[in-house]
Amino acid sequence: MRVGKANWRLWLFHHGDSAAFVAEARRSKAVVETFLGEWRPCGCRIGSAARSAGLGASASSASPISFATSNMSSKSGDGVFAPGLKGLFKRACALGRRREELADSALRAYLADLERRLDRLLGLTPVHPAGRKLQQTIKAIRGNLFVFMTNREIEAANNGAERALRPGAVYRKITNGFRSEWGAKFYADLRRVIETGRRRSIRALDAIRLTLQGAPPPLPV
Secondary structure (H helix, E strand, C coil): CEECCEECEEEEEEECCEEEEEEECCCCHHHHHHHHCCCCCCCCCCCCCCCCCCCHHHHCCHHHHHHHHCCCCCCCCCCCCHHHHHHHHHHHHHHHHCHHHCCHHHHHHHHHHHHHHHHHHHCCCCCCHHHHHHHHHHHHHHHHCCHHHCCCCCCCCCHHHHHHHHHHHHHHHHHCCECCHHHHHHHHHHHHHHHHHHHCCCCHHHHHHHHHCCCCCCCCC
16 A cells, blocks of 8 residues: 555455455554454464465465566576475365365375475475575465365465455555555555455445444344
8 A cells, every 4th residue: 555655555354254454554463463452363373474374375475486487497487496386385275175075184184295295395495586585485484374274264265365455456556545544544444344245245335334323234144
């Protein structure tokens, strides 16, 4: 987010039929800790690199992976670590889509296999700086990569987050940001109301009206 002459971040916290947005200048774990207070999601750790739960944490590495794997035949890409990591993530997401048909014991077995594959990848020595940087990032967040294999309530990928954040990206391109901090925080509150309403099959105007009346949008039947 562009606020005045500074770069801010639009944070998203979401699960199922609810979503909350926070406009903050900081990009540290302090934002997450402030928002959550004493509550912590089951099975997730809050680290300096942890921005979401499950494999969604790796989604923040999607652009580095794309950069590291681009032009692998030339000197501008990493052909050692990034391609294997991309394949590992594809396998993990495929397993995530099959969770309903898999028993807990099978998920644990697949999780152990994913961890062994990741160990082998982390044992490689990338030649390109982009590959080395990506490897260090994965080492820092690996504890949050495969949480969805043991917690079925967590999605394997962050597609829901991407869809929820897209209107904010469009708004930024159209308006080029906000003049005041108040405007940025108000926009985050408005996005919370609209996105939660959308997930509960409630029109934006109806969700806003209910919020102004002090009534939370009802859960879908």
